[in-house]
Amino acid sequence: MKWTDLPNEGCSVARTMSVLGDRWTLLILRDTLFGIRRFDDIQKRLKITRHVLSDRLKRLESHGLLERKPYQERPTRFEYHPTQAAKDFVPVMQAMTAWAQTHLPTEKSEPYRFLDRATRSPTNPKVIDANTGAEITSKSIWVEANRD
Amino acid sequence: MKWTDLPNEGCSVARTMSVLGDRWTLLILRDTLFGIRRFDDIQKRLKITRHVLSDRLKRLESHGLLERKPYQERPTRFEYHPTQAAKDFVPVMQAMTAWAQTHLPTEKSEPYRFLDRATRSPTNPKVIDANTGAEITSKSIWVEANRD
């Protein structure tokens, strides 16, 4: 299988990888979600090549995660704004962050914090089953092959 | 920045990408979590090159996500078992799956289902703040740069 086959997979994890499955794309998305929206700003922060950045921005746009919006005319310049689809990835990113803090620890401090918007207090993400309210853990879950 | 710098980043998303940030690694991890544990079985399912699979298994093992366990002697053969760190990624994967079902839809059916282990009924993942019990969405979250 090649990368180009991934978008057509039935598995949602595989389709997610077809968009975000490389070293940089999720970090670019993260930056736009944290308010960094211009080509040069993203490039300077991540220090990735302009070539790759250009390519990834196009990919994120084509999958509906970013929207290219002009912020000035003459010369026309664009900002990359996260769409609702991108914003809906925030909880996933936060769950991922909590996982990495436990399982890929470091002495360095996290550059960003996720706070409750109303109270400005730290949040502690937990994945639950909306049907029962019970926490989802590897112990509570049974994975079954689907045969439709 | 190069890929080799990612593991030393303070950002947890970046460190996660240093382990899972390529097309195949998360799919390999997914398969081991779903019970596929032998080299040839993973290779046949994903149809990735043996070379890349060998490399990724080593990486997952070196980051503590997989454990190589012999299942027979003469000749010694190994299975790759997910560690607790890998199992703890299940909720993240499930949140990701729910995201992709909404934002990267497809007509094909999902090859796996996440069921409640006790009741065998479908689950509906939702990320909440364990402190307040409120759902975490992009609207409820405020992202702040950390200055320690």
Added chain:
DNA sequence: CACAGTGAGTTCCATTTTGGAACCCGTTTG
């Protein structure tokens, strides 16, 4: 005993992707 088969890799080479730097294009500012 020769020989095909199995499982887990490794090696080799061609094709892709990435990293790094330089270049381009329309403007604005000195």
Added chain:
DNA sequence: CAAACGGGTTCCAAAATGGAACTCACTGTG
């Protein structure tokens, strides 16, 4: 008019990937 800014594209070398063949240690079959 020259330099600077923002947002790219182009070029080439280096690294990663895809595909196939090969190895090694057995096992089972005729």
